[in-house]
Amino acid sequence: MSILESILLGIVQGIFMFFPVSSTSHLVLTQHWLIQRGSSLPSPESAGMILFDLVVHVGTLISIVVVFRKSLTLLLARIWADAYSIFAGAEMATVNSLEPRISPWVNRSLLFPQGKRDNSFLYFRLAMLGMLAVVVTGLIGLPMRSLFKTVFATPLAISITLSITGFLLWWTDSMKRQQRGLRGLNPWVATVIGFSQGLALIPGLSRSGMTISFALLTGLKRRWAAEFSFFIAFPTILGATLLQTLDVMGTNAIASVGILPLFVGFVVSAIVGVFALQMVLNLLYRAKFRYFSYYLWALSIAVVVGVYQGVL
Numbered sequence: 520m521s522i523l524e525s526i527l528l529g530i531v532q533g534i535f536m537f538f539p540v541s542s543t544s545h546l547v548l549t550q551h552w553l554i555q556r557g558s559s560l561p562s563p564e565s566a567g568m569i570l571f572d573l574v575v576h577v578g579t580l581i582s583i584v585v586v587f588r589k590s591l592t593l594l595l596a597r598i599w600a601d602a603y604s605i606f607a608g609a610e611m612a613t614v615n616s617l618e619p620r621i622s623p624w625v626n627r628s629l630l631f632p633q634g635k636r637d638n639s640f641l642y643f644r645l646a647m648l649g650m651l652a653v654v655v656t657g658l659i660g661l662p663m664r665s666l667f668k669t670v671f672a673t674p675l676a677i678s679i680t681l682s683i684t685g686f687l688l689w690w691t692d693s694m695k696r697q698q699r700g701l702r703g704l705n706p707w708v709a710t711v712i713g714f715s716q717g718l719a720l721i722p723g724l725s726r727s728g729m730t731i732s733f734a735l736l737t738g739l740k741r742r743w744a745a746e747f748s749f750f751i752a753f754p755t756i757l758g759a760t761l762l763q764t765l766d767v768m769g770t771n772a773i774a775s776v777g778i779l780p781l782f783v784g785f786v787v788s789a790i791v792g793v794f795a796l797q798m799v800l801n802l803l804y805r806a807k808f809r810y811f812s813y814y815l816w817a818l819s820i821a822v823v824v825g826v827y828q829g830v831l
Contacts, residue, residue, distance in 0.1 A: 547722050551831045645701075685815035703738075
C-alpha cells in the first residue's frame with residue numbers, strides 16, 4: 520500500500536464514520552476501485568486489509584475521545600463513583616466538581632442529565648449493559664467471520680447490504696415516537712442492540728445505523744439509542760482490532776500493507792474524524808434517517824453499475 524492510498528482511505532474512514540451509511544463499505548468499495556485501476560493493494564478480504572480497516576476505525580475512536588474528552592471523563596467518573604459505592608459500601612461519590620468544565624454539548628446530552636441524582640447506580644448498570652451488548656456482538660460476529668470476508672470480496676453483495684441498511688433507516692424513521700427512557704434500558708434491549716452490532720460487522724450494514732434502528736425497535740428513545748450506540752463502539756472496535764492483530768501475528772499480513780501506511784491511515788482518520796465529527800455533531804441524530812436511506816439506495820445502484828462497467 521502506498522502512502523497516498525493510506526491517506527485516501529484514512530480520509531474516507533474519517534468522513535463516513537459518523538454517518539449511518541457504513542464507513543466499512545465505503546472503505547471496501549474504494550479499495551476495489553483502486554485495485555481495478557491497477558493498484559497493488561492486497562484484496563479487501565485479505566487479513567492485512569481487514570486489519571487496516573480496523574486500525575483506521577480505531578483512529579476515528581481517537582477523534583471521539585478528542586471531541587468528547589470532557590464528557591467521557593465525566594461518564595467514567597460516574598461509573599467509578601457507582602462502582603465504589605457498590606463494592607466499598609461507601610456513600611455515593613460525587614462528581615459535581617467536574618460539571619462546571621463540561622462542554623455545552625454534554626449539558627444537552629441525555630447521557631448526562633443535569634440535576635438528577637439517585638442511588639440506582641445508573642451509570643454502573645449502563646456499563647454492565649454495554650458489556651453485555653459487546654459480548655453478544657462477539658458471540659454473533661466470531662462464528663460469521665468467513666461470511667464477512669466473502670462480502671468484503673464481493674461488491675454486489677455490498678450493494679445488497681447497503682440497500683438493507685437504507686430500508687432499516689427509512690422504516691425506523693416512520694415509526695411512532697418511542698417511549699422507553701434510559702432507566703428502561705434492560706438486558707433484553709442490550710442483547711438486541713448487541714445482536715444488531717454483530718450483524719453490522721458485515722460490510723454495508725452500518726454499525727450506527729443497525730444499532731440505532733434495532734434500539735428504536737425495542738422502544739428506546741432516539742437520542743438514548745444514539746448515545747448507547749456511541750458508548751459501545753469503543754470496546755467493540757478495540758476488541759475486534761485486537762483479535763485481528765492476534766490472528767495475523769506471525770504472518771506476512773502486516774507486511775503486505777506496511778507499518779508506515781497503517782500508521783498514516785490511523786493518523787489521517789483521527790484528524791479528519793475530529794473535523795467531521797464537529798461538523799455533524801448537532802445534525803447527525805436530529806436528521807431524518809430517510810435522507811440517508813436515499814443516499815444508500817443511490818450508492819447501491821452505483822455499485823451495481825460500477826461492477827457491470829468494470830469500474831469495481
